[in-house]
């Protein structure tokens with residue numbers, strides 16, 4: 336049975352994320368835990384539920400103390416993130432409740448917003464409005480998930496992917512056109528290639544949070560010859576996998 340032995344890697348150990356939770360949430364939920372499980376150092380302070388000003392002050396103090404690489408704000412925490420001074424630190428906002436809390440009405444270029452159209456707590460249109468009033472391109476807003484929580488597998492994968500992208504100092508790429516199908520690729524977890532040496536079809540697990548274009552070397556589980564595996568998410572959102580013999584390109 337083909338198995339995979341690559342994976343397991345990356346994310347600089349010192350990469351810090353300040354995670355700002357939502358109203359009546361508590362630190363240690365699914366989303367910060369997912370980021371932590373994938374190697375990030377996650378600072379997840381408890382924010383005052385009653386007094387927005389106090390919540391902002393707490394978040395600002397944590398930001399100043401830890402100097403995180405990325406700030407993630409969920410729902411009311413998204414509004415908190417918009418209302419603290421984050422300098423040039425990248426923001427990832429999950430269905431931000433900016434209309435309900437705080438004074439900030441725009442976000443900086445480079446910000447990424449994840450939101451479900453089925454969100455019945457914070458309307459999806461609030462994020463469309465935020466993107467438009469900030470003068471940002473439509474791809475700033477990623478439509479994902481089935482509800483307000485954004486705790487499903489696809490949402491978590493996209494959140495992790497964006498954080499990794501920012502942690503590695505990259506800008507959010509211009510995803511032209513079919514955003515939903517691109518995002519669909521994150522739920523695809525298997526691919527296959529044909530070994531160039533023995534002709535066997537090899538099934539491999541895919542971790543698209545590693546990026547939409549990947550290349551790595553692994554030994555064919557059948558004939559043990561090394562193949563260079565290329566994984567590429569195409570315009571339709573499908574992950575294409577191909578292999579070529581690893582060796583002298585001379």
Ligand SMILES: [Zn+2]
Nearest residue numbers: 530533555558
């Ligand atoms: Zn083989």
